[in-house]
Amino acid sequence: MIVIDELDKKVISLIQGDLPLNRRPFAVMADKIGMSEEELLRRANDLKKRGIIRRFGATLRHQEAGFSSNAMVAWFVPDDLIEETGNILARFREVTHCYQRKPQKDWQYNLYTMIHGSNPDECYRIADRMSRAVKIDNYILLFSEKEFKKTSMEYFKNTHLFGENNGRDL
DSSP: OOOOOHHHHHHHHHHTSOOOSSSSHHHHHHHHTTOOHHHHHHHHHHHHHTTSSOOOOOOOOTTTTTOOEEEEEEEOOOGGGHHHHHHHHHTSTTEEEEEEOOOBTTBOOOEEEEEEESSHHHHHHHHHHHHHHHTOOOEEEEEOOOOOOOOOOOOSOOGGGTSTTTTTTO
């Protein structure tokens, strides 16, 4: 049986949102619930080890970061090279996502990378550089036309934990 106490719920509620713009964002967050930065980080790590949270990651709001163009690069990679190729492509600083999917009958591509650039031409140059690095030239760029959603699930969103603003003024 999984046990989540009230302090765990407060930690989860804090780390699911945006990080405060501060040199020590976790110290600011920990202070909100009356614990040390070390304790907050220890609890978050424990939640991950116990399988209560799967990962802690960042969401890039690429337009706010100065990238006006993004594209999903769909790659056709031989099965025996998938792991190695994925690891190489994921290391490119322009890549924010890299994952494998099973090809479909009318769609041969099996590895996907999301890249960001200042314009479409830059995205093509990035993909070309990536292609040369992995020696794979069977790929296609799919440019984003409209962004529909960029939010994460929220758990334990209870105003009683933080007061009226639900801790969002961090």
